[in-house]
Amino acid sequence: MLANRKLILAHFWFAFSVFGVALTLGAWQMFIRSPIGTWLSNPELYYRSLTAHGTVMGYVFPTLVAMGFGYAISEAALEQRLVGVRWAWAGFWLIVLGSVMAIIPIALGRASVLYTFYPPLIGSPFYYIGVVLVVVGSWIWVALMAINLRVWRKAHPGAPVPLAMFANVAGSYLWAWTAVGAALELLLQIIPVSVGLKATIDAGLARVFFSWTLHAIVYFWLMPTYIAYYTIVPRAIGGRVYSDTMARISFILFLVVAMPIGMHHTFADPQVGAGFKFIHSAFTALVALPTLLTVFTICASVEIAARLRGGRGMFGWIRALPWDNPMMLALAFSFVMLGLGGAGGLINMSYQLDASIHNTQWITGHFHLIFGGAIVIMYFAIAYDLWPHLTGRELIDLRLIRTQLWLWFIGMIVTTFPWHWVGILGMPRRMAYFDFGHPAIAPQALSVTFSAFGGFILLTSGLLFLVILARGMRAPQADAGPYRFAIAVHQPATVPVALNTHALWVALMIVLTITNYGYPILTLALTEGTSVPAVYVGAQ
Amino acid sequence: MSARDLFTFRNRHFTAGVGIIAAMLIVTAIAGFIVLPFAQPWVQFANFWDAICSAAGVPQRAANVTAPEQTKRLSEVVLTSHTLSRPSQEAIGRGATLAQRCAICHGPTGISRADSPNLAGQYAAVIYKELHDFRSGARTNAVMSPFAVNLTDEEIADLSNYYAYLPRLPAYHPTPQLPKPNIVIYGAPMRGIAPCGACHGSLDNKTGSPWLEGQSEAYMKAQLEAFAGGERRNDISQQMRNIARALTPQEIEAAAAYYASQPPDIVKAVD
Ligand code: HEM
Numbered sequence: 001m002l003a004n005r006k007l008i009l010a011h012f013w014f015a016f017s018v019f020g021v022a023l024t025l026g027a028w029q030m031f032i033r034s035p036i037g038t039w040l041s042n043p044e045l046y047y048r049s050l051t052a053h054g055t056v057m058g059y060v061f062p063t064l065v066a067m068g069f070g071y072a073i074s075e076a077a078l079e080q081r082l083v084g085v086r087w088a089w090a091g092f093w094l095i096v097l098g099s100v101m102a103i104i105p106i107a108l109g110r111a112s113v114l115y116t117f118y119p120p121l122i123g124s125p126f127y128y129i130g131v132v133l134v135v136v137g138s139w140i141w142v143a144l145m146a147i148n149l150r151v152w153r154k155a156h157p158g159a160p161v162p163l164a165m166f167a168n169v170a171g172s173y174l175w176a177w178t179a180v181g182a183a184l185e186l187l188l189q190i191i192p193v194s195v196g197l198k199a200t201i202d203a204g205l206a207r208v209f210f211s212w213t214l215h216a217i218v219y220f221w222l223m224p225t226y227i228a229y230y231t232i233v234p235r236a237i238g239g240r241v242y243s244d245t246m247a248r249i250s251f252i253l254f255l256v257v258a259m260p261i262g263m264h265h266t267f268a269d270p271q272v273g274a275g276f277k278f279i280h281s282a283f284t285a286l287v288a289l290p291t292l293l294t295v296f297t298i299c300a301s302v303e304i305a306a307r308l309r310g311g312r313g314m315f316g317w318i319r320a321l322p323w324d325n326p327m328m329l330a331l332a333f334s335f336v337m338l339g340l341g342g343a344g345g346l347i348n349m350s351y352q353l354d355a356s357i358h359n360t361q362w363i364t365g366h367f368h369l370i371f372g373g374a375i376v377i378m379y380f381a382i383a384y385d386l387w388p389h390l391t392g393r394e395l396i397d398l399r400l401i402r403t404q405l406w407l408w409f410i411g412m413i414v415t416t417f418p419w420h421w422v423g424i425l426g427m428p429r430r431m432a433y434f435d436f437g438h439p440a441i442a443p444q445a446l447s448v449t450f451s452a453f454g455g456f457i458l459l460t461s462g463l464l465f466l467v468i469l470a471r472g473m474r475a476p477q478a479d480a481g482p483y484r485f486a487i488a489v490h491q492p493a494t495v496p497v498a499l500n501t502h503a504l505w506v507a508l509m510i511v512l513t514i515t516n517y518g519y520p521i522l523t524l525a526l527t528e529g530t531s532v533p534a535v536y537v538g539a540q
Numbered sequence: 541m542s543a544r545d546l547f548t549f550r551n552r553h554f555t556a557g558v559g560i561i562a563a564m565l566i567v568t569a570i571a572g573f574i575v576l577p578f579a580q581p582w583v584q585f586a587n588f589w590d591a592i593c594s595a596a597g598v599p600q601r602a603a604n605v606t607a608p609e610q611t612k613r614l615s616e617v618v619l620t621s622h623t624l625s626r627p628s629q630e631a632i633g634r635g636a637t638l639a640q641r642c643a644i645c646h647g648p649t650g651i652s653r654a655d656s657p658n659l660a661g662q663y664a665a666v667i668y669k670e671l672h673d674f675r676s677g678a679r680t681n682a683v684m685s686p687f688a689v690n691l692t693d694e695e696i697a698d699l700s701n702y703y704a705y706l707p708r709l710p711a712y713h714p715t716p717q718l719p720k721p722n723i724v725i726y727g728a729p730m731r732g733i734a735p736c737g738a739c740h741g742s743l744d745n746k747t748g749s750p751w752l753e754g755q756s757e758a759y760m761k762a763q764l765e766a767f768a769g770g771e772r773r774n775d776i777s778q779q780m781r782n783i784a785r786a787l788t789p790q791e792i793e794a795a796a797a798y799y800a801s802q803p804p805d806i807v808k809a810v811d
């Protein structure tokens with residue numbers, strides 16, 4: 001059993017509980033704005049729900065999963081005592097405090113600004129301060145991950161850092177730096193207006209700051225999933241990692257190119273120059289590289305497992321895979337959703353094509369497929385894999401687990417395919433009400449109804465997930481042995497310093513942020529007369 | 541192995557990493573700042589520098605574009621949600637004295653007996669803005685304009701504070717309360733019309749928008765028609781004109797009748 005099981009369980013349980021609540025809100029949103037729901041006549045309630053859903057799903061839930069998983073990796077991969085356990089608890093409680101602080105004004109209708117903040121819309125300061133506390137709590141984790149790695153390096157000079165920890169620390173650095181954009185927006189711009197020190201705000205600058213965070217945050221969400229691809233799945237299905245080097249290259253590439261590309265979220269914004277949009281768009285194309293490397297490496301690793309199990313032939317080996325193993329199932333579903341979502345992403349990232357789907361339901365369909373689908377299904381897998389090592393009990397009901405994964409996959413497809421489709425037809429996102437009686441959008445009613453059904457399938461699956469975990473806390477005791485990560489076909493004896501440390505890549509990440517963001521931020525900050533009056537939520 | 545062995549061009553990973561990134565940056569910058577700007581035949585640049593500045597988004601004033609001649613005055617009032625938010629007792633008192641000359645139309649308690657708007661308990665920012673607009677000529681009315689032209693800034697503020705301070709009383713001719721019509725709570729999304737209630741209460745209130753409960757039906761209808769026809773144009777950024785133009789005559793009737801029938805005590809209490 002893991003020594004820090006209490007700490008990790010606290011992170012996971014809090015993460016998955018708020019996930020359950022936010023999931024219910026999501027399903028409700030889908031339902032209430034579909035033709036099968038009767039409209040509540042009050043968009044204000046919809047936007048409260050949407051703010052809560054986005055804040056939990058975007059900030060609280062994935063951050064806690066990455067943190068809990070990170071502590072497990074630090075302990076199990078480095079095989080050393082976790083340094084700074086008290087700090088870790090402090091970080092956890094900061095996040096709990098921040099979440100509560102943010103959720104109360106949302107529930108009271110004082111912060112219906114959506115998780116992207118949307119200045120000049122301004123809500124209660126408690127909401128923003130709550131979000132800041134969540135980020136600060138996670139920064140403690142970043143520091144702890146760096147410190148633990150340092151301690152390990154001292155004890156093992158020159159030895160290759162275990163892949164899981166190398167990737168975990170890369171993810172934490174990415175998060176530390178990408179969160180700075182939103183932190184600057186909150187601390188320098190929004191909170192001063194929210195507490196009444198200023199009455200105007202430069203919304204264009206705020207959007208640029210937010211884009212600094214908005215892209216790389218998705219790669220931070222993705223990190224636990226990719227770590228699971230490389231270091232859990234091959235072990236769980238009896239294979240080997242095809243290439244340790246390839247894995248390291250993928251993670252450092254994420255570090256370098258996930259950051260300087262966020263302006264693909266501001267393609268439609270007039271305050272950003274077209275030249276910068278082009279550079280960001282070109283770098284966005286590069287970010288496909290680590291994902292393609294990963295898909296290749298993982299497919300090869302899976303093939304190794306199949307051949308070890310006696311699989312033969314060009315494609316015949318696929319049948320030899322352990323399909324009844326939940327980890328195999330989760331990986332396959334995740335890859336299908338990643339592939340479909342990635343194809344959609346190509347449209348979002350290109351300056352011209354983006355115009356046709358900008359701010360439509362296509363966008364929400366897209367990120368639910370990738371984030372809610374490909375990424376979150378691996379969060380489930382991580383939890384299932386770690387659970388016996390956290391509880392000292394076995395997860396016996398494999399069939400229930402498989403059902404849960406199937407439901408999530410089917411639910412996500414049923415929800416997001418029509419969601420994309422109505423987006424192409426032009427249905428805008430973040431609308432509380434659609435008049436399906438109007439002939440112009442009546443044909444979309446059917447698609448939206450399908451999505452709503454998909455939402456309920458997802459809700460069922462999510463609740464099932466919680467039930468399985470809860471039952472796992474009361475199952476018969478069984479010793480799962482030490483927690484192990486997958487090993488590579490050629491487990492490296494030495495690794496070049498560039499692939500064993502993060503410094504070079506962190507430096508490049510910062511330099512690219514400066515080249516790609518420095519000028520736009522400076523001109524916007526220095527240009528006079530670009531601020532607009534704040535619009536206070538619920539104020540006169 | 542240490543940082544010193546890594547951050548040097550003798551380390552091939554360093555050279556490759558930095559080199560590839562620098563090359564990418566240079567190629568994309570040349571494409572984004574020079575090639576693509578000139579690839580747009582419909583834009584003319586004086587020189588390279590001009591193109592680069594344009595692609596970088598340097599704020600520029602277009603030299604050859606003149607602002608269209610403005611024939612009618614527009615509102616110059618700037619409102620924030622803090623405008624007049626903390627009135628003093630003296631200001632309210634001064635406003636009460638000044639308001640005696642308004643009572644003939646707007647009623648001694650701020651409730652009109654004719655079809656002039658009720659002012660009792662209206663948001664201060666709303667009265668402030670309308671008086672400024674009447675004074676500047678952005679809004680005109682044969683009866684109202686002469687009263688407004690001679691007001692000072694302070695008098696306008698005092699009057700606004702006074703009326704905002706008055707209790708919200710029922711209309712002079714109360715009618716049975718009507719149910720909410722669609723236009724008030726849903727708007728008409730397919731025609732780009734936001735719900736009236738999103739700004740004027742019922743759902744939410746936005747700075748500068750009056751609450752309308754209990755106003756005269758005839759007055760509201762006339763104003764909507766004036767916005768639609770362009771006779772009234774003091775709404776900032778055409779917020780009301782855009783909506784009124786898209787409304788059908790039936791929707792105008794329905795919205796006016798609905799608001800007129802509402803008692804003022806249902807105004808969303810935020811203060
Ligand atoms: C039961 C399954 C879910 C349903 C039915 C659902 C539904 C929705 C809906 C209807 C919206 C608002 C779209 C709009 O009006 O613009 C939304 C937004 C969002 N959802 Fe979900 N969702 C679900 C699960 C998830 C999951 C699993 C995640 C990620 C872990 C997620 C993350 C988000 C985020 C980040 C937003 C953006 C909020 C915003 O635009 O402010 N959702 N979701």
Ligand SMILES: [Cu+2]
Nearest residue numbers: 214215262264
């Ligand atoms: Cu992005």
